[in-house]
Amino acid sequence: MVVAGALVANGLLLLAQRSRPPELAGMWELPGGKVEPGESPEGALERELREELGVETVVGQQLAGDVDLAGGLVLRAYRVELMSGTPAPLDHSDLRWVDARGLVGADLVDADRAWVPELSGMLRQP
Numbered sequence: 001m002v003v004a005g006a007l008v009a010n011g012l013l014l015l016a017q018r019s020r021p022p023e024l025a026g027m028w029e030l031p032g033g034k035v036e037p038g039e040s041p042e043g044a045l046e047r048e049l050r051e052e053l054g055v056e057t058v059v060g061q062q063l064a065g066d067v068d069l070a071g072g073l074v075l076r077a078y079r080v081e082l083m084s085g086t087p088a089p090l091d092h093s094d095l096r097w098v099d100a101r102g103l104v105g106a107d108l109v110d111a112d113r114a115w116v117p118e119l120s121g122m123l124r125q126p
């Protein structure tokens with residue numbers, strides 16, 4: 001399983017720009033990564049966000065609908081709340097906070113597009 005986090009603050013969502021692999025580099029995603037053996041999905045997401053963004057988070061509600069990825073992986077997204085730190089692109093090319101218009105206009109990885117309608121509703125409208 002792969003887990004991803006929707007970090008919303010002040011009506012804006014944090015997007016992260018992938019640096020790899022070449023076919024996904026430059027595209028934007030909800031940050032996250034693979035669940036390791038023995039981890040819960042929530043624990044894995046908190047670890048990934050600590051490693052990739054340098055922040056402490058608490059994982060909240062799951063977004064609706066898991067997404068099938070290539071290679072038999074399943075992607076699941078959760079709301080996450082920022083507890084401490086300021087997100088930094090420790091593993092990504094760049095970070096960006098988007099409102100509803102910015103999310104719809106972003107060059108997202110395909111798998112994450114499923115959540116755009118649900119996420120847009122949580123964000124500041126133009």
Ligand code: DCP
Pocket residue numbers: 002003004029030031032033034035069075109111112
């Ligand atoms: N993925 C996705 N959308 C996301 C997060 C990940 O479609 N919001 C996909 C991209 C990859 C797979 O999930 O095909 C695994 O993601 P990562 O490469 O980010 O995961 P890890 O960082 O754990 O992998 P590794 O350490 O192997 O690079």
